Amino acid sequence: MTEKPLKEVRKLPPCRAACPAHVNVQAYVALIQRGKFNEAVEVIRRDLPFPAICGRVCFSPCEDACARVNLDQAVAIRALKRLVADIEREQGRVVAQPVPKKYSEKVAIIGAGPAGLTAAYELAKLGYPVTVFERMAEPGGMMRYCIPDFRLEKFVVANEIAYIKDLGVEIKTGVEFGKDITIESLKKDGYKAIFIAIGTQTGMKLNVPGEDLEGVINAVDFLRAIALGKKITVGERVAVIGGGNTAIDAARTAKKLGAKEVMILYRRSREEMPALPHEVELAEKDGIKFYFLVAPKQIIGENGRVKAVECLRMRLGEPDESGRRRPIPIAFSEHQYEVDMVIPALGQVVEESVLPPELLSKDKRGPPLQVDPLTLETNIPGVFAGGDVATGPASIIEAVGAGKRAAISIHRYLRDEDLRKDRDEEKIEETTWVKDWRLLEKKERRYEPPIEKPHLSFEEAKAYLEKLKRQARFEAFRCLGCGPCAECLASMELCEGDKAVVDESKCVGCNVCAVICPVGAVKKNEKGVAQVNEELCKGCGLCAARCPERAISMQKLSNEQILTMILTALER
Numbered sequence: 328m329t330e331k332p333l334k335e336v337r338k339l340p341p342c343r344a345a346c347p348a349h350v351n352v353q354a355y356v357a358l359i360q361r362g363k364f365n366e367a368v369e370v371i372r373r374d375l376p377f378p379a380i381c382g383r384v385c386f387s388p389c390e391d392a393c394a395r396v397n398l399d400q401a402v403a404i405r406a407l408k409r410l411v412a413d414i415e416r417e418q419g420r421v422v423a424q425p426v427p428k429k430y431s432e433k434v435a436i437i438g439a440g441p442a443g444l445t446a447a448y449e450l451a452k453l454g455y456p457v458t459v460f461e462r463m464a465e466p467g468g469m470m471r472y473c474i475p476d477f478r479l480e481k482f483v484v485a486n487e488i489a490y491i492k493d494l495g496v497e498i499k500t501g502v503e504f505g506k507d508i509t510i511e512s513l514k515k516d517g518y519k520a521i522f523i524a525i526g527t528q529t530g531m532k533l534n535v536p537g538e539d540l541e542g543v544i545n546a547v548d549f550l551r552a553i554a555l556g557k558k559i560t561v562g563e564r565v566a567v568i569g570g571g572n573t574a575i576d577a578a579r580t581a582k583k584l585g586a587k588e589v590m591i592l593y594r595r596s597r598e599e600m601p602a603l604p605h606e607v608e609l610a611e612k613d614g615i616k617f618y619f620l621v622a623p624k625q626i627i628g629e630n631g632r633v634k635a636v637e638c639l640r641m642r643l644g645e646p647d648e649s650g651r652r653r654p655i656p657i658a659f660s661e662h663q664y665e666v667d668m669v670i671p672a673l674g675q676v677v678e679e680s681v682l683p684p685e686l687l688s689k690d691k692r693g694p695p696l697q698v699d700p701l702t703l704e705t706n707i708p709g710v711f712a713g714g715d716v717a718t719g720p721a722s723i724i725e726a727v728g729a730g731k732r733a734a735i736s737i738h739r740y741l742r743d744e745d746l747r748k749d750r751d752e753e754k755i756e757e758t759t760w761v762k763d764w765r766l767l768e769k770k771e772r773r774y775e776p777p778i779e780k781p782h783l784s785f786e787e788a789k790a791y792l793e794k795l796k797r798q799a800r801f802e803a804f805r806c807l808g809c810g811p812c813a814e815c816l817a818s819m820e821l822c823e824g825d826k827a828v829v830d831e832s833k834c835v836g837c838n839v840c841a842v843i844c845p846v847g848a849v850k851k852n853e854k855g856v857a858q859v860n861e862e863l864c865k866g867c868g869l870c871a872a873r874c875p876e877r878a879i880s881m882q883k884l885s886n887e888q889i890l891t892m893i894l895t896a897l898e899r
Contacts, residue, residue, distance in 0.1 A: 340808075341393065345392035354370045359799055377723065379416065380441075381723060383483070389404045390403070430456075440714065440715075443522065458497045468526050473547060477579065522711045523711070526675075527676055530673070532545075542562065547675055549577055550580065561668055564667050569593065570591070574602065620643070621640055622639055639656045698711070703733045857879070
């Protein structure tokens with residue numbers, strides 16, 4: 328399909344277009360500006376069932392796309408989401424009202440991770456009876472079992488899932504797909520549509536000699552064991568192999584369990600690590616050492632237990648299919664790190680043994696399941712699959728996006744509607760913005776709520792929360808409001824002219840206009856009120872749109888005045 332010009336497909340602000348779940352960022356940030364924190368959470372939940380979870384661990388593609396990054400730093404969208412979700416929780420858990428059943432067709436969801444739970448959430452809102460089957464004792468998938476408490480507290484996961492259950496979603500745990508239930512048995516039980524979202528639960532192997540020695544444990548198994556409350560004894564020296572968020576989580580967990588020295592061995596450079604930069608910085612603060620451009624050659628043992636890991640030094644060649652430069656071993660560069668424990672964290676794969684053979688892809692180079700990327704249909708009518716099981720390991724927010732697409736497809740399938748109608752356009756819109764905006768450098772955010780609240784008295788905690796609310800409102804006012812109109816803010820009926828004019832009698836000197844002006848045309852004068860530099864002002868109307876006191880209006884310029892301004896600019 329021919330790609331349309333960017334101007335023609337810009338129906339969403341860049342932050343929302345870049346979000347796989349298309350959360351209405353602009354709307355909830357605007358509510359935060361006005362101090363309407365509970366209403367902001369309601370807006371988030373229209374598109375995302377996990378505001379508190381994603382407020383903590385989302386990789387924030389919305390911030391990568393934020394137009395504000397061109398001026399100074401991206402708006403702290405993820406931090407704002409976390410704060411309003413936490414404010415709601417401080418007031419007591421919100422209980423959702425059950426949605427009356429509008430349809431009789433039962434839907435089965437296999438897997439209670441982010442993709443499966445999102446699909447159940449969306450279908451329940453539509454009025455379908457939905458049952459989620461989960462093999463573990465508690466729902467949540469990797470959110471509950473592979474992200475440690477210091478990044479994502481278990482009670483946060485429990486609260487978010489409780490809200491989904493409140494809507495009327497039934498969750499059955501301890502039920503294993505391929506053993507306790509199958510596609511055939513579910514159909515016999517009257518389920519008219521099935522969504523497979525079992526994720527990727529098995530860690531990838533290193534495929535080097537010595538991998539079976541005692542003291543080698545995969546990061547997924549390591550983190551899951553900790554989450555289940557099992558006692559894991561770590562040695563004094565631990566090596567984690569990998570460069571993703573799971574590697575960082577495993578390393579920080581080992582350090583907190585008492586390891587004296589923890590190192591991360593990564594075969595590429597720091598710049599190419601897929602882990603979030605903020606998480607890498609926290610790991611460094613914990614005292615974790617990083618060794619880049621090294622890859623394991625073998626694990627050396629003594630009396631059946633790990634003694635050292637032998638590595639080769641690497642150099643970077645041309646980019647591979649991932650877009651990152653391919654690591655190439657340097658001959659005769661073997662060297663060793665003495666360790667007591669090795670934790671491979673190379674990624675996860677699907678347990679293919681639980682999947683029906685007819686669903687497996689013949690192409691072994693890609694994901695094990697072959698599904699339509701837009702509709703998530705498999706080759707079995709009424710059976711859909713999405714999330715990590717269809718794409719390989721990805722993020723929570725990407726799994727949420729897959730769950731939403733699955734819910735749309737299942738609803739249309741059950742209503743005998745066209746599954747593809749009007750959806751190709753959405754795909755063009757999303758991919759166009761991601762391509763254009765992710766080229767921008769992701770900069771440091773100004774506002775980040777603390778990871779842990781200090782121990783405070785009731786009155787101190789109340790004052791502390793009020794301070795965070797004020798910070799959040801200021802941060803929200805940094806939003807440029809990119810989305811109301813394709814080219815300007817005309818749809819807000821504020822951008823009526825070509826030049827900003829300040830009414831000094833209304834201006835209170837809050838400085839929002841100066842912060843938000845993309846060209847630095849607004850400054851405070853000696854009276855402490857806003858003043859516009861007419862030579863710099865481009866007439867975009869952002870200051871007028873965002874002024875909380877409506878002290879700025881837009882004035883029309885004559886053609887002669889516009890020509891004079893252009894000529895003056897050219898002369899400079």
